[in-house]
Amino acid sequence: MNRRELLYSGLAAGGLAASGGAAWSEAGPDADGLSPVQSAVTYMPVPAQKQVVANAEALGSKPYAGFFNPELTVSTRTAREIQAGPLAAEETTAPSIEGLASLLTMDHATLRNGYGLLENGTSYVQSRHLMPGVTTEMFRWWFTWHPVESERYMLWFPHAHIENSVEDPDRLADTSLSYEERLYDNPNHVKELIGPEMSDFIIHFKDPAELGFDPAAMRAAGFTASASGLISPTAAYGVITSLMVHIARDTAQGMELISRYWIGAHPELKRFKGAAMAGIALKLAGFDEEAAENAAHELAVHDMIEFEHLARLLPGLYARFADG
């Protein structure tokens, strides 16, 4: 158990007391286990505080406006996991074929949600979200429903989501096609605040087999939905700067979502066409190691907020709008 685990495990009292201090419980009520299980989000960057006002205005007349809820909450445990400092190398997953394969079999419940730096200053984020009441069916529906209007995307993260569209909206809306036929290789333009920074990028959602997953192994592990892909800056469409993995399966406790983000010039990303330029493109944008670590942290916080919020919204939204 390292120092960071001591700090945040509630065992710090013992550790500190053993080295001469008094009992932790002197420190106040939350040291006695009275910390809330669920916490309101206690920090929102200034640009996001302003964006939510504009977004509330935009939502005004939509039939789903009642689902626009800026009173965000997250699980205390996840929030504290992300605050426990960058992940150590052995806690992380590489974006290699083997790394992707390991996602299908590892015990995600024992890993903390977090962020860190990998090879070549690559920004890294990992998360697991267990979503009671949510199914992979709802998850697939969400990815074909929300890019139809930017306002739907705003529901997902009211302070941070700004624009969302796909290159071929007719294909996205064609219910005679499968989820995969509608979403994959239908470039998705996204504009959102990640922390205080505006991000403008294209997600190329892909068949997970194209990213390096083994379809038979995915099926065997129960992963029946994927919203994974390669990401380009909108300003440099042909350059792949990031691999994003969202794979989901139904469990007795609800939908389990496993996510990974790798942003940068990781050697294992070079197998994707366009990724060789990532290092130069990010360096030109001033993305040094400190910036990469901060960006990974902000993305971890963003992922926590948006997926915990989506988990709360999705059953109600699906019940109300999925037939349309």
Next chain:
Amino acid sequence: MNRRELLYSGLAAGGLAASGGAAWSEAGPDADGLSPVQSAVTYMPVPAQKQVVANAEALGSKPYAGFFNPELTVSTRTAREIQAGPLAAEETTAPSIEGLASLLTMDHATLRNGYGLLENGTSYVQSRHLMPGVTTEMFRWWFTWHPVESERYMLWFPHAHIENSVEDPDRLADTSLSYEERLYDNPNHVKELIGPEMSDFIIHFKDPAELGFDPAAMRAAGFTASASGLISPTAAYGVITSLMVHIARDTAQGMELISRYWIGAHPELKRFKGAAMAGIALKLAGFDEEAAENAAHELAVHDMIEFEHLARLLPGLYARFADG
């Protein structure tokens, strides 16, 4: 009631529903008033995540190490007030003689904790903290006890506080003198993270009469303790860039602390020797309007965390260490 108030008052449902939306309660459990009263701090900047590990190490062998608790919580209400965007001009207080006088008589319970920009791009923060179980006697004791060792200062904000000392420690420690004689005009060197930024400055604690308060009016309003003063960057000792007000009184619900921070070239600060250079000094440091607004926001978050945390620590610390 403006749009921001609508957003965060729980009345947004009505507002949005009236413009065609469904009821807010569709949006999930926290819309039904299930938000926690107290929330874990859900965001900590990367440098502060690293600092807390070093601070925990430093505290190891101190007799008060049991009071070092990094599991910070804040009131959900205050956290959401600060997220509701910059304060409007009419919600703020000027650093004038009249402004200071108004602090003694205004109804602080009706004001939100928050931040904003005033004249000449001045960063502004206002807060009120009601501290059950805390007294002004404890508050005065804290300001003479903690600057003796940096590790005591770390208790106050385990992730962000780094160094604290006064120019004349013997005078600070001399219990034959009054609180005011020990602290005032005994320059206090402080190093701390405010948001992700390292701040290194000198607080010149002053008799509030020197800052423009009327002592008789303070007494009449029950304000019996002050830790207010003028602030210089350590690198520019003679330049006053900020006025900070912390005035406190005992109430039936506990100690009430009223705070204000003005950082910048506000015309009303020019009455203080050294303040005429503030505008130039801050401009040289790259402190434009966007930076000033962000700094005010970070300081508001910092103030919330440290004073809510101090309120939890102080009764126990005082009971254990005040006789020494």
